[in-house]
Amino acid sequence: MDSAKKQDIGNLAASIDYFTNSLYQAVATGTNENVFMSPFSVATVLSMVYLGARQNSAKQFENVLKITSNPDSVALAFKEYFSLLKNSDKLVTSNLVNRLCTNEKFPISEDYKNNMVKYFFSDIENVDFITNAEKTRITINDWVKNNTNNKITDLLPSGSLTPQSVLVLINAVYFKGMWAEKFPEHATKSRKFYLSSDKTVSHDFMYKSEDFNTKISDNYKVVELPYIGKAFSMFVILPNEINGLAALEKEINAQFLKDIIDRKGFQMMLLELNMPKFRLESSFQLGDVLKKLGLSDIFDPQKADLSGMTGGEKNIYASEMFHKAFVDVNEEGTEAAAASGMVVSNYMSRIGMQLMSITHSRF
DSSP states (O other): OOHHHHHHHHHHHHHHHHHHHHHHHHHHTTOOSOOOOOHHHHHHHHHHHHTTOOHHHHHHHHHHTTOOSOHHHHHHHHHHHHHHHHTSOTTSEEEEEEEEEEETTSOOOHHHHHHHHHHHOOEEEEEOOTTTHHHHHHHHHHHHHHTTTTOSOOSSOTTSOOTTEEEEEEEEEEEEEEBSSOOOGGGOEEEEEEEETTEEEEEEEEEEEEEEEEEEOSSEEEEEEEBTTSSSEEEEEEESSTTOHHHHHHHOOHHHHHHHHTTTTOEEEEEEEEEEOEEEEEEEEOHHHHHHHTOOGGGOTTTOOOHHHHTSOOOEEEEEEEEEEEEEEOSSEEEEEEEEEEEEEEOTTTTTOOOOOOOSSOO
16 A cells, blocks of 8 residues: 555544544533444545535534545545455454435436445445335335344434435444454353442453553553454453543543554553443434534535535535444454434425415315
């Protein structure tokens, strides 16, 4: 890979790190619930939309995603990244797919569709939103389900598609990997899990003792758990204090995440690791969250400029973005899946519409 491509992928990684932190802080603020999601999946769909955004709508994407290069470089970086993933370690199972569902009666720019295929390896599917919106919704959800080993179901909820829908952009991600060194099942035992210093619940904890790549700081510790083949890893970040999660969350930023991915400050240490088994599922409507992050114009019919999708017409806007995620961590390894979908609608059909009631003349 030449230096220019490496630079593009480096910029993309930095952008996703920044967005990961921003999205997590926005979603996690004010909740005590577990938060699990795939910022990469969300960022992929947003980047697909970004290629069709113009003027201030495009600038808002650049601010939210911290894009420092031109749209072509962003698209090329995704293309290279997807190619790397497709050719990655075959010892783990991974699947990353994109799809563009277009209204067969609404003109979408051929250049835009070609770019989706060229850079995002996206499928293009012509569908009928006008007379069969519900059937189309089910078809899209089935496609997501099939590409996530049945782990993500009903990505698009009932009523999310209407006759005004013209485009749905979708990403689906699936991963299954065995640990490089599995946790022995006989060592799993019920232990106390501390929700706070004075509140505990009983939970199954896995256990193993071995050398781990570890980082220890004054406020937190990080342990790397590699999957078989060691091309992929899970990083577990844990505050040193039982009540230290809130302080740790304030410390996490894009540089914090980059340092972990780059293994900065890590060293091999013999540890006795007790780690909870867990299985999480989550579902989000991200429209309001993205608006708070600064991506507001595309959700406003009067301000949205997605004319790069239509070939010039400013008559579409994003009506909502949906995201679902799943993860199961056990003694064998990890199975995870996520999907994101942006619904784009036509608002011109509503402008100038007049109410007419036929209450006279002949019937």
